[in-house]
Amino acid sequence: MRVLADMAGNLTPTEGDGGDVRSVAVVGAGVTGLVAAYELRRRGVNVTLYEASGHAGGAIRTTHADGFLAEHGPNSFVTSAAVDTLLQQLDLQDDVVEANPEANKRYVVRSSVMTPFPLTPAAMLGTSLLSFKAKLRVLLEPLVRTRTQDTDESVASFVRRRLGHEVLDYAVDPFISGIFAGDPETLSMAHAFPRVAELERQYGSLSKGLMMQRKRFSSGESNPATHEGHLTSSPAARARLISFVDGMQTLTDALEASIAGTLRLGCPVRLVHRQEARWVVDAGQDGASRSRTVDAVVMATPAHVLAAMEMSAPMRKFAAPIERVEYPPVSTLTLGFRREDVAHRLDGFGVLVPATERRNILGALFSSSLFPSRAPDDCVTITCFAGGARQADRAREDTDLLVERVLLDLRQLLGVRGEPVFAKHVYWPRAIPQYTVGYQAVKDAADTTEQQNPGLYLAGNYRNGVSVGDCVASGQQVAERVASYLTRAG
Structure with a gap:
């Protein structure tokens, strides 16, 4: 159900908001931007969604x-629950x-042999993926002392400390590649897998923490289901691994169709600047740039796109760590x-x-x-x-x-x-943002940029998680924040 809404050629030279004080520009039509525009439009907000390329959906095609x-x-x-609602x-x-x-087996290669990854404690004890010594090391994990230093720690350091180098090499490293296409030596445990890191902080042991999570789930308090390292907390909805009959683009096509008339394809945003209490967005191809004045701007682009844009000094001042995300x-x-x-x-x-x-x-x-x-x-x-x-x-x-x-x-x-x-x-050429050691500086920069620029919002997979579900949630959350801001601003 492909519905193209290429309106780039329909912009007038002086397109404005016609006096509508509830107007928002969303920059970037990946899944985060599409969901943000969809949610804002549902709230009655006048939305314009800008996309530099000739298609919506970002990496989903x-x-x-x-x-x-x-x-x-x-x-x-x-x-x-949020995805099911959408x-x-x-x-x-x-x-x-x-x-x-x-098709529930996850194979991992060891010594050129594909071995099913153990998904239960019993399977872990019997697997040939890990040596006897490595299995013993896992069983002794509750005896490992909790780290007392409050500095950021890499995934590799965390796993070696609590579970040993063999678990890192054959159980964690391959899954890091599957999620982030990243290096466990450089990724931050606290930011790439915050819920797992929290188990150690809260319970002193991963094993003890997981046992407590299971007990709470069995009593209806929480759900220990995991995806990409994140523990969920909603007992209401069963987490399902899904796609669509015709592929993942079904989702972004449906979002695009739902906001027909708001999308500007092939229309890169070159400049965003504040003018009094509102924002001016300059967008379009060379020689055909147009300006639009809006009440708020959502930047739902990859982090590196910010570096290529013309931005005012107050925006550029705080955004430097974001622009350096790998x-x-x-x-x-x-x-x-x-x-x-x-x-x-x-x-x-x-x-x-x-x-x-x-x-x-x-x-x-x-x-x-x-x-x-x-x-x-x-x-x-x-x-x-x-x-x-x-x-x-x-x-x-x-x-x-x-x-x-x-x-x-x-x-x-x-x-x-x-x-x-x-x-x-x-x-x-630029696939997945890397939540590297020291990533708190990126999150702090995003927070400060928003605080110092009322009406400007940053969203996307470099901020709240890299999965499709994370991006859907990011779009929903930023739309709610923007709607609240517009209400307060009158």
Whole structure:
């Protein structure tokens, strides 16, 4: 249900707000910006949504070709009560498809062998993924002293201290690559996985903390379900791993259709500045810039976009740490094979590759096992990821060379024979923001920038979490904050 709302050519040279004191400009039409614009419009606010590229949705895009479905960015996301409400509002319930419950294995490579990741205590004791010494180290975790220093700590340091280096190498590092495409040596435990870090602070032990969470859940107090390292606290809704029958773009298409008439595609914002108690937004291509005066501005762009914009001194003064957020490159390579040419059963979610294994890929999703209609009946789809903080140069390679390198891994790990019958390569020069040690400076800069510039709001995956669900929540939350500001401002 693709509804394009390219209004860039319809702006008048002196487009203003016509006296409407409830007007907001949202900059960036990724999922955060789309949700923010949608929620503001539901509240009766006059919204203009600016997007520099020719399409909305940001990293969420879906390609259909030759019976295969390829996601350019996220392949799925976990629901929450807020997400379920949004899906109902957009009337997308019938388009939702839950992940195949039988495809629940997460494989991790060790010594070139794919081993199911243990999901229960009993499985952990029996797994060949960890040595006996490493398992004993995990069992002794409650005896490890709580860290007393109040300084930021890397994920690697935290895990080595509480669980040992082997758990870091074969249990944590591969999942870090799957979530952030990042390096556990540089990511901040407090900011990348705040709820896990909080377990140590609150209970003195991860094991004790998880046990307490389970007890509270069983008594109806909270829900210990996890996704991307975050513990949720809503007992009302069952968290589901979902996509859509026609792919992830279904969500952003529906949001785009719901705000038809407000979206300006191919219309980069070049300058944002305060004028008395309001804001002036200059946007458009070279030689065709237009100005609009609004009551508030939501910057829902990647952090690095701020560095390329012209901003007034009060804005630039506090935003410098935000502009320096790291975004390593990632390539997504979706490959289709004849089912008979893949020896592995592909009976799981996918496979993750620890850095110590020195492979070409960060991991791969068994897309056609996870969701239906991802490949023709006699074929399978495997979505591979390369690059990230681990091997940035790998992500930048051209398609032919990257396919060649990826096939080396797939042949050895999955028993792939022959050549792919389908290939879709998408290169993201700046993929996922890295919540590195010292990231509090970024969050403080965002807070201070907003405090010093009333009516300016910063939102997106560099601030409140990198998952699709986090971005949906970020859009909802910033819309609520803006609406409150407009009410106070009269």
